[in-house]
Amino acid sequence: MKKDNIVPGLVLILVAIIMMGSAMGLVPDIPWFRLACAILLGSWTIRALMDRDFFGMLMSVGLIAWLFEKELMIEHLTPFPLLVAAALMGIGLNMIVGKKQKIVTFEYKDEDGQWKEGTLDDVRKEEWQDGRTVVLENNFNSTSKYVNAAAFSSAKLENNFGSANVYFNNATVYNGEATIRLENNFGKMNIYIPNTWRASISQESTFGHVSIHGEPNRDMDAPLVIIKAESNFGELNIFFD
């Protein structure tokens, strides 16, 4: 279960139930557009509250108040005085109290080859220790990454709305087996893997595609790379060169 998606998921289910109820005459007439906006803004408020983000919280509350200005009898305050006040208060509170730091975790292989979950610092520590783990996250940018690890064990590469070329040509697989996890969202990713490596590839795509060019090695003595590739609304090419 994806924890981040629970609130928006519940909101969508709730909207669907109310719509069906209304269609069957079980729910009284409701101003649909305002209600849908209020529910979405409400979920935004809850998420901002969980992240201790006062700006997000006050802005969404301000927007909800604007939607129901007549009922709340605050028409003389909307939209600008109300929204500007909410923005300034949110910025001020964030400056004084500070937003909760979001901890992003990654999966990586430890020294014993076991998958672990840790922060970017943990992963980097691992990378600095032995050069086995490679992590790349590219957002809205064009980038090239050269994996030159002498004992390459695992890589987690993610591209969002950008373009990325990643070359494994000068890497040496540690202990005969390595894992590469690829995730491409709304972008383009080209991965170059030596054709001297064996490969086991699993792929998944949603409105995108994963293409494999060339052939990996078939010799059972060759190092094995296990590739898990996912492409959503984007193009992911794997070249065996």
Add this chain to the structure above:
Amino acid sequence: MKIKIEIDDGLAEEEIVIRCKSLNEDVISIQKRVTDAVNSRMQLEVSRGEKEYYITIDEILFFETDESGVVVHTATQIYETKYRLYELEDLLPGNFVRVAKSTILNASKVRAIHKNITGASEVEFAGSNKKVFVSRNYLKLLMTKLEEKRLGK
């Protein structure tokens, strides 16, 4: 236009002289093409691991900066060079053009360009699967260079 070859045993180094009435566009174009032809035979010292290699400039598809330095791509190999990109810009013949802050490519090896109006365009090379992303700011320069090449300027 006459083309002559004069053989002189006494010369220390081979020499090409263009003799003309006035300096016009045609003469400049000839000079540029001769310079490119001479430079394309130039060799560049590159390395991979412990080994040093000498490759001709004409084999190179593109140069790109990496965390560790500048990498050199041929159709099948990746090497490293001690030169910085700005040094290479001065050193390389005119068919090499900068296409991003971190990339110089060999325009004479370009096979296709996938233009992307929202982001970086992608260049494909003849005889290789390798691709390079071209920043929007540099795309016009590359297109001009390719057009010049096509018209033989």
